[in-house]
Amino acid sequence: MSVKIKDHAKQLNLSVATISKALKDSHEISPETKQRVFELAKKLNYTPNAYASSLRKRSSKTIAVVLPEVADSFFSLAINGIESVAHDKGYHVLIYLTHESFEREEAILKEFQSGRVDGILMSVSGETCTSDHVKEVIAAGMPLVFFDRVCEDVETAKIITDDFESSYNATCHLLKAGCKKIVYLATSSSLSINNKRMEGFKQALSDNDIKKNTNDIIPCTSNTEGNYEIIRDLLKKKNRPDGLIASVEKLTTPIYLACADLSLSIPEKIKVISFTNLQAALILTPTLTTVTQPAFEMGKAAAAVLFKSLEKTNYNLKKEITVIPSVLNIRNSAT
Amino acid sequence: MSVKIKDHAKQLNLSVATISKALKDSHEISPETKQRVFELAKKLNYTPNAYASSLRKRSSKTIAVVLPEVADSFFSLAINGIESVAHDKGYHVLIYLTHESFEREEAILKEFQSGRVDGILMSVSGETCTSDHVKEVIAAGMPLVFFDRVCEDVETAKIITDDFESSYNATCHLLKAGCKKIVYLATSSSLSINNKRMEGFKQALSDNDIKKNTNDIIPCTSNTEGNYEIIRDLLKKKNRPDGLIASVEKLTTPIYLACADLSLSIPEKIKVISFTNLQAALILTPTLTTVTQPAFEMGKAAAAVLFKSLEKTNYNLKKEITVIPSVLNIRNSAT
Numbered sequence: 001m002s003v004k005i006k007d008h009a010k011q012l013n014l015s016v017a018t019i020s021k022a023l024k025d026s027h028e029i030s031p032e033t034k035q036r037v038f039e040l041a042k043k044l045n046y047t048p049n050a051y052a053s054s055l056r057k058r059s060s061k062t063i064a065v066v067l068p069e070v071a072d073s074f075f076s077l078a079i080n081g082i083e084s085v086a087h088d089k090g091y092h093v094l095i096y097l098t099h100e101s102f103e104r105e106e107a108i109l110k111e112f113q114s115g116r117v118d119g120i121l122m123s124v125s126g127e128t129c130t131s132d133h134v135k136e137v138i139a140a141g142m143p144l145v146f147f148d149r150v151c152e153d154v155e156t157a158k159i160i161t162d163d164f165e166s167s168y169n170a171t172c173h174l175l176k177a178g179c180k181k182i183v184y185l186a187t188s189s190s191l192s193i194n195n196k197r198m199e200g201f202k203q204a205l206s207d208n209d210i211k212k213n214t215n216d217i218i219p220c221t222s223n224t225e226g227n228y229e230i231i232r233d234l235l236k237k238k239n240r241p242d243g244l245i246a247s248v249e250k251l252t253t254p255i256y257l258a259c260a261d262l263s264l265s266i267p268e269k270i271k272v273i274s275f276t277n278l279q280a281a282l283i284l285t286p287t288l289t290t291v292t293q294p295a296f297e298m299g300k301a302a303a304a305v306l307f308k309s310l311e312k313t314n315y316n317l318k319k320e321i322t323v324i325p326s327v328l329n330i331r332n333s334a335t
Numbered sequence: 336m337s338v339k340i341k342d343h344a345k346q347l348n349l350s351v352a353t354i355s356k357a358l359k360d361s362h363e364i365s366p367e368t369k370q371r372v373f374e375l376a377k378k379l380n381y382t383p384n385a386y387a388s389s390l391r392k393r394s395s396k397t398i399a400v401v402l403p404e405v406a407d408s409f410f411s412l413a414i415n416g417i418e419s420v421a422h423d424k425g426y427h428v429l430i431y432l433t434h435e436s437f438e439r440e441e442a443i444l445k446e447f448q449s450g451r452v453d454g455i456l457m458s459v460s461g462e463t464c465t466s467d468h469v470k471e472v473i474a475a476g477m478p479l480v481f482f483d484r485v486c487e488d489v490e491t492a493k494i495i496t497d498d499f500e501s502s503y504n505a506t507c508h509l510l511k512a513g514c515k516k517i518v519y520l521a522t523s524s525s526l527s528i529n530n531k532r533m534e535g536f537k538q539a540l541s542d543n544d545i546k547k548n549t550n551d552i553i554p555c556t557s558n559t560e561g562n563y564e565i566i567r568d569l570l571k572k573k574n575r576p577d578g579l580i581a582s583v584e585k586l587t588t589p590i591y592l593a594c595a596d597l598s599l600s601i602p603e604k605i606k607v608i609s610f611t612n613l614q615a616a617l618i619l620t621p622t623l624t625t626v627t628q629p630a631f632e633m634g635k636a637a638a639a640v641l642f643k644s645l646e647k648t649n650y651n652l653k654k655e656i657t658v659i660p661s662v663l664n665i666r667n668s669a670t
Contacts, residue, residue, distance in 0.1 A: 071411035095430035283591035285620030
């Protein structure tokens with residue numbers, strides 16, 4: 001720390017004592033000098049704990065929610081769960097969207113190091129493969145709780161659902177309903193949730209003595225048109241699947257569209273299960289069998305844990321791992 | 336203004352000149368004195384332009400989006416439009432949700448007076464009947480642009496769609512398709528968008544010499560179960576409607592559910608048009624006729640106007656009123 005302060009002093013032509021006082025926001029230092037010091041500190045990416053904690057003592061009464069998108073009913077519902085708790089506590093909730101971009105996620109977390117918010121709730125982007133950016137913001141003293149999409153190697157509270165089990169159960173349901181060839185439509189392979197769902201799928205096949213095919217897991221993209229092409233191509237093949245598991249909500253529309261275009265009736269020719277909280281599942285024809293995630297409850301639980309850590313000093317976030325189970329809602333698309 | 340400054344001086348036992356300099360963040364004034372002045376100014380809800388603009392010079396590189404909810408495809412898409420512009424400009428976007436509560440909206444705007452963000456994009460809550468809270472934040476020097484749901488009496492830039500015309504056209508379409516009794520399912524009566532859509536509906540009836548019934552406009556609530564009951568009761572009546580216009584997306588699911596439960600086939604027994612950007616409109620049975628709003632484009636346009644005002648001093652936001660037309664997408668539910 002002192003090495004860095006000396007660096008500042010040299011560059012600004014100020015004494016180490018002055019720099020140090022400025023960083024502590026001392027009243028002995030003029031606003032202009034503070035400004036110069038803060039600007040340089042920012043440029044050097046230097047956020048001493050004293051400064052950060054002094055900022056945090058001014059408590060912003062604000063928490064941040066960092067998530068990939070809002071055009072997904074899971075995240076909309078999770079936000080409502082978070083806000084139901086935050087509102088009771090008199091806190092504002094700021095929503096930051098990464099749009100599945102690691103670069104944006106990194107930039108957003110960097111900004112929090114200056115103490116703009118009191119705590120963070122986060123669901124990682126589909127591109128996120130490393131976790132240094134998360135570790136840094138936690139090291140700077142900022143409480144952070146993951147929900148749904150987590151970085152496995154970061155030691156902090158995590159609110160997750162039973163992705164492995166619910167995918168396992170969905171697969172077993174399709175097998176019992178008579179499917180001989182099931183395809184798992186995957187999302188980003190760097191996501192914890194995708195990998196657990198994929199493992200649950202594989203395990204169910206293996207436990208039911210189904211030989212795995214090389215092409216029973218198909219990666220999808222992040223855009224609807226692209227996914228429509230992928231699914232249509234898959235369903236046009238001679239040895240097309242008779243069961244589909246959609247790992248994310250945005251695959252539902254292209255699946256139904258492709259089946260309609262190819263006159264493949266659901267569930268007679270092909271059975272479908274989606275991971276989704278889409279309300280319209282009830283009014284699709286046929287009604288959609290869903291793995292319904294406890295989105296509102298997960299948001300609520302994540303916020304509750306974060307507030308515990310904000311209210312109690314030395315509260316250890318690391319110990320909290322909560323699994324709230326999803327529910328398989330069997331409807332006409334998979335009977 | 337000077338009266339207020341004199342008030343400050345009296346209370347703090349300081350000269351008017353000192354107060355004035357403090358509010359301008361002058362280097363001649365000590366940080367402690369400034370702090371006292373700012374605190375009192377805050378208490379008096381006094382945000383002189385000089386102070387506000389000095390805060391803004393420290394540019395937060397952040398804009399706020401204040402909107403009722405994200406569990407609606409219009410708002411999700413509008414956010415994407417806003418972020419597409421903000422990202423290019425190197426700005427962060429903070430999303431604040433009012434959950435249709437006026438009280439929350441007021442509290443959020445109040446907070447912006449301290450200069451937390453550089454500008455605001457806003458769509459008002461369903462409870463908002465007055466606009467003093469908006470006028471105050473604008474008077475404090477904060478640029479604000481409305482999109483979709485506006486306060487008619489606030490003079491600032493507004494990005495809207497042609498609610499009157501699109502509702503008029505939807506109604507005419509139902510009449511041409513043979514409907515004899517059309518009901519408009521309304522949302523909050525304090526909303527500009529609802530009232531324009533309602534007027535368009537009424538005008539279309541009147542232009543087609545249809546006698547207005549007292550019960551051809553039915554107010555709905557903000558919860559799905561409540562709306563289901565309202566719609567079911569309506570469709571169980573002897574003189575039930577043969578055409579429905581849903582003024583907001585969240586009415587779609589209860590309409591389809593109620594029709595299914597009462598075995599009223601769409602479009603044979605009843606024709607349906609919804610104001611919605613729901614992607615699932617394409618996979619419903621029958622496919623849903625929609626008034627599709629230019630959500631992404633409206634978000635983009637609102638952000639573009641806001642950035643114009645952030646980049647040019649003395650840019651006059653008042654002149655900008657932009658209407659981007661909606662599109663009637665005729666599908667099987669209304670043929």
